[in-house]
Amino acid sequence: MKVRIRFSKTGALVYISHLDIMRYFQKLFRRCDIPVRYSEGFSPHQILSFSNPLPLGMESTGEYADVELTEPVSSEEALRSLRAQTVPEIEIMSFKELDASSENAMAAVKYARYTVKTKDPDVCDIIPDCIRKLTEAENVTVVKKTKKNETEINIRPLIAELAFDNKDNIINMLISSGSTDNIKPELVMKALASFANMTFKKNDLEIKRIDQYTISDGRIISLDEIGTWIQ
Amino acid sequence: MNDLALSKEILLSVEKPARYIGHEVNAVYKDPDGLIRFAMCFPDLYEIGMSHLGIQILYDMLNSFDDVWCERVYSVWTDLHAIMKDKDIPLFAIESQDNIRDFDFLGITLQYEMCYTNILQILDLSKIPFYSKDRTDADPIVICGGPCAYNPEPVSPFFDLVYIGEGETSYRLLLDLYKSCRKNGYDRSDFIRKAGKIPGIYAPSMYETSYNDDGTIKEFKAIYDDMPLKIEKEIVSDLSDTYYPLKPVVPYIKATQDRVVLEIQRGCIRGCRFCQAGSVYKPIRARDEKKLEGYAREMLANTGHEEISLSSLSSSDYPALEDICNYLIDEFAGKHINISLPSLRVDAFSLDVMSKVQDIKKSVMTFAPEAGSQRMRNVINKGLTKDDILNGCRQAFLGGWTRVKLYFMLGLPYETEDDMIKIAELSNDIAMLYYDTIPKQERRTKVSIVSSTSFFVPKPFTPFQWAKMNTMDEFRYKAHVVNEAMRRQLNYKSIRYNWHAADVSVLEGIFARGDRRLAKVLVRAYEKGCMFDAWTETFSFEPWKEAFEECQVDPAFYYNRERSYDEILPWDFIDIGVTKKFLIRENENAKQGIVTPNCREKCSGCGAAKYHGGVCYES
Structure with a gap:
């Protein structure tokens, strides 16, 4: 299942780089036990991608992460656990399923x-x-x-x-x-x-x-x- | 949320602004009203400091007290340092972003000598006077602890208090005393004097040292009769029943240790004669394996880290090692969590475990023979024979490993040229062993041996604390001898040889066994711009040389001189349990190459048994 997450990045967290935000989400998913799909191979990583990187220092209420899951999770349940585990400066705004055929966030942005x-x-x-x-x-x-x-x-x-x-x-x-x-x-x-x-x-x-x-x-x-x- | 101490313009102009903003997962925020404010400092970069378990334990413990808010502060990198000096911005704690000078306590951990100038940077940027004697009630109580506090004298004039030993035990007493002193018309020096009577706490300003004409110590005495003349180290006697940080702070930027750390035991049974940690953390105490399993589960759930690592001086000596390893593998290896097992002796068990948790093709087998010849390994009491090393390597080669890393020391006491050459020969023997063990058609690749030598620095509370350390020229000559010997080896193309910088080792040697007269050299070096001396990109030896000359301090007195057994050493007022008598006996054994058995084989009566815990009371 492909899922899209909308999140905000505000306050002190504007000084956290795009790469570190990716690391943040990897750890957040593990804290929440979200069943993220990992890539194959000897050093597997979460199948996770982001929309257009936000410049350092800028706030946003419209950031997107696409992630693949191994089994379905309801939006309500996922939001509850993600919101309990995230820092206030990164608000998890939505958690929705994508069609298997849909473009990833980075390619879709116009x-x-x-x-x-x-x-x-x-x-x-x-x-x-x-x-x-x-x-x-x-x-x-x-x-x-x-x-x-x-x-x-x-x-x-x-x-x-x-x-x-x-x-x-x-x-x-x-x-x-x-x-x-x-x-x-x-x-x-x-x-x-x-x-x-x-x-x-x-x-x-x-x-x-x-x-x-x-x-x-x-x-x-x-x-x-x-x-x-x-x- | 509080505003940040630094403007947007500044934060966007420095490298990794995330070092200075806090707000991490599991960072502790409290309403400061009425609380004791404690700033805990690791005097190096955030990425280094955030990787340190000791600070995490103390942060967790102090914040578990309702009447304390403990925050963190780290050294600021040179780019921000220049801006803060230029714009006169005071140093702040990461959580509240409040000025350090307004805190009740500033605690600084001393993990290595080469961070001493960074202590001065912290004080300078905080606008706290360098010297304890110049501080007023407007300044925090500045306290240090950590391994270098076992000889605090070179930095003791900078500290109001020094905590000697493990931090879990005496802080509550200190905080209670502080509260009661605050209630009854606070007087700084009165508090310091009373604090100096708490177990493990040393108040340097309550003591003075006089010197003989030859520069050695004549007398170390208390200014007041009621001050203790011996400060006994503090230790946790039952490690299974103490604080453990189950919700460690998770940095946004990649810390050096970006993983859950599980301290399985503290101390070491092996009496390596060069090793200070082995001596000061005696006796070895293990944590309960079942409790550790619970810690591992909780900490992984609380942090989201993708790696867990065991921590101890010698993991192979942990009695329940197989159980804990099997538990971690069974429970987590299938959940995309890497398991890292450092400081394991190479044997059938560890090779089996390692082959389960690592990619053998990529991983490197590490050995620390420390010395090249058996004679020298006996001198330093490294209970490892050439057969042990070769057998370990043979098994590793058969298991698929092709890369071996070897660690040695140069400049050990009683070393001969033959001992140095044996480093090259041992490296060659291991390379040879690979070709003898693995038939030609089964070799994936060439064997790769990387041999590194560091220069030996004699440390307080070791049997070598009286030893004369080599000069830079001697060190360079010895590295040259090894390098030349490497070139003569049959398999020299499979061996790479590295050696450490001699100048940093010499500085470390000076401060490791220094006394109070070195404090002014540190101040002078800092004034000349020395900072981050542990970093090659910022270290420069020249200003240090000038600082010693200008302060008229002869470095050779401190490092390049053999002490006699009856000389008063700057750290003699500290009692670590291990007696001087034992250290002398061990040094004499070293001279004759006599090996002393480890604590589990036979008690050698070092003195640590007085702590009523650990291996001394295993039946």
């Missing part, structure tokens, strides 16, 4: 939603105007830095939603994510700032990943909606 909070009041004043300009533009070219080189890309088609909540001063964006057209929320912020001829200081922005999405029948839906509740 979009991610982020919120960006800024502490600078001057920035808040100009943001709505910048968002309007960006949304109206057909071409928004930014320089994307990779490990090897810099390339210019048009990020406009990669932004599905972009809005500003002036009550809480939060920018909300739904942007391309995953193995093909991945862009970072920082890049969108850079583009936004360029419409006001300014730059943001990295540490003034509080970015949070809200959820990750895939495309099903032409619709953008949460990875959480793919699985089904196990009775």
